[in-house]
Amino acid sequence: MSAFEKYEAMVLSCIDPRFQDLVHKENAKKGLTNKYSAFTIAGASIGVVAPTFKKWHQTFWENLDISVQLHNIKKVIVINHRDCGGAVAAYGQEKFANKEAETETHKSALIEFKKQLKIKHPELEAELYLMDLDGSVISFN
Ligand SMILES: [Zn+2]
Incomplete structure (x- = not known):
């Protein structure tokens, strides 16, 4: 057993x-304490897929490659969040005019992330979430 078999996931979240x-x-809560590698970037999945943040995308994917090599991860858990300044910077205030619009904008970015992940790392699962300010989450899995 490799020293890293106990690691399970990369968690992509916002700054x-x-x-x-x-x-x-x-x-x-998921039992992942000390079992995930963290990548923290403005907007979470939005930092990885939005054209505004194009210069960051390659850094994320190369970092993920290293995490796969070093930590034997099985999945990427993505946690976007409400009231996200990075998200507004990427897509504009009108995409966040109300809660429904905000949910849809995050859902699109999360699904786009999953699509790109499937191309680059088809062996990895993706879990997609949107977190509220009270810590509650909705899932797009
Ligand atoms: Zn944010």
Whole structure:
């Protein structure tokens, strides 16, 4: 057994300070404490797929390659969040005019992320979530 077989996932989440502890708690609930590698970037999946942040995309995918090699991960857990400044910077305020629009915008970016992941790493599963300010999550799996 490799030293890294116990690692299970990469968690992709946003840089927003309000969500660091909430994301950690959500992963702890899944039994993932000390079992995931973290990649934190403005907008979470939006930082990886939005044209506004084009310069960041390759960095994420190369970092994921390394995580696969080093940590034997099986999946990428993506946690976007509501009231995200990075998301607004990428797509404009009108895409977040109300809660339904916000949900749809995040859902599109999460599904686009999953699509790109399937091309680059078909062996990896994706779990897609949108987290609220109280830590509750909705799933797009
Ligand atoms: Zn954010």
